[in-house]
Amino acid sequence: MKEMTLSTFLAVFEEIFGRGLFWAMVVAAVIVTALYLFVLIRDRAVSWTKFLYAQISMPFGFVGAIWFVMAMTHSHLTDLGGPVDLIVFLMVGVGGAIGAAILVYTLESLVSPPKKPE
Numbered sequence: 001m002k003e004m005t006l007s008t009f010l011a012v013f014e015e016i017f018g019r020g021l022f023w024a025m026v027v028a029a030v031i032v033t034a035l036y037l038f039v040l041i042r043d044r045a046v047s048w049t050k051f052l053y054a055q056i057s058m059p060f061g062f063v064g065a066i067w068f069v070m071a072m073t074h075s076h077l078t079d080l081g082g083p084v085d086l087i088v089f090l091m092v093g094v095g096g097a098i099g100a101a102i103l104v105y106t107l108e109s110l111v112s113p114p115k116k117p118e
Contacts (some may be wrong), residue, residue, distance in 0.1 A: 017072055029099075037100050039109040047109065054105035058097040065096020 014022050040046075069092050070076065080086055 032099075032103055032106060033083055035110065036106045042113075045108060050105050050108040053108060054101040057104040059101045061100020061103075062093040062097040064100070066093050068096075 016022075066089065080089060103118065
């Protein structure tokens with residue numbers, strides 16, 4: 001692999017997760033992102049209570065993302081070989097934490113929309 005291109009990354013992710021699961025995850029991410037933007041525009045303010053619950057979900061998203069990737073790649077913690085592996089490991093966890101926070105905030109906002117002032 002002499003060049004890192006978008007098609008190379010797509011091929012690698014499709015190989016790791018399988019074509020169907022990978023594209024299902026991409027579609028789910030796009031839908032959740034669109035709903036999150038909808039909620040932010042609709043509410044015109046951040047609900048700090050919902051934001052707190054979203055932050056509480058972050059450790060679960062961190063661990064869940066790492067567990068999911070390790071299960072899909074049939075890896076173990078003992079397979080981490082060097083600094084680059086550790087950086088990727090942490091980036092997967094941070095991505096999962098941020099994704100969990102966005103998902104929880106969005107679901108909370110869709111289930112219980114803000115009350116209009118009277």
